[in-house]
Amino acid sequence: MSSTLTISGLELAFGARTLFTGLDLTLADSAIAFYESALVRDPSFAHAAAALGTAYVELSENGAIPADVARVRARQATSRALDLDPDSSAAHCTMGHLEAVLEFKIQTNLYSADIGRNSVAVVDVITK
Numbered sequence: 001m002s003s004t005l006t007i008s009g010l011e012l013a014f015g016a017r018t019l020f021t022g023l024d025l026t027l028a029d030s031a032i033a034f035y036e037s038a039l040v041r042d043p044s045f046a047h048a049a050a051a052l053g054t055a056y057v058e059l060s061e062n063g064a065i066p067a068d069v070a071r072v073r074a075r076q077a078t079s080r081a082l083d084l085d086p087d088s089s090a091a092h093c094t095m096g097h098l099e100a101v102l103e104f105k106i107q108t109n110l111y112s113a114d115i116g117r118n119s120v121a122v123v124d125v126i127t128k
Contacts, residue, residue, distance in 0.1 A: 012038035013048045028064050031055055035077075046085035053078030053094045074098060 012034045035052040038045055053074045060070030075098055081091035 012041065013045065013051065028055070028059050032059075044084055046081045046088050047090065049077050049081035049084060050088050050090035050094060053081060053098075054090060057094055057097055071098060 032052065032055060035048050035055060038048040039052070042048070053076075056065065056070045056074035056077065059065045060067045060074070074094065078091050078094045078098065081088050082095065085091070
């Protein structure tokens with residue numbers, strides 16, 4: 001497993017995860033910047049690269065970043081993580097998602113009549 005040997009890299013990755021888990025999309029750019037800074041401090045920090053890939057996927061699915069841009073960035077970060085640590089479960093999970101899911105859409109309001117009036121959310125996933 002390739003983890004960081006620098007405290008500053010670990011602090012940046014932890015800060016990014018803290019921002020990202022709050023699910024406040026206004027903080028998404030800051031979380032991405034923290035992960036990228038962690039990788040600048042320690043280019044061999046596989047976990048930060050894997051988390052960056054995951055962040056891009058999740059932000060794309062929530063509409064915060066255009067899917068075509070986010071998927072390219074997610075694939076780059078995830079490939080980097082796998083190059084650094086071929087056993088990274090986080091990177092394999094994200095790469096599997098990138099390979100399997102073509103389009104992802106969540107509809108939470110303004111439902112069409114065919115969905116019904118009692119739904120909480122509708123998730124559409126188109127696989128490759």
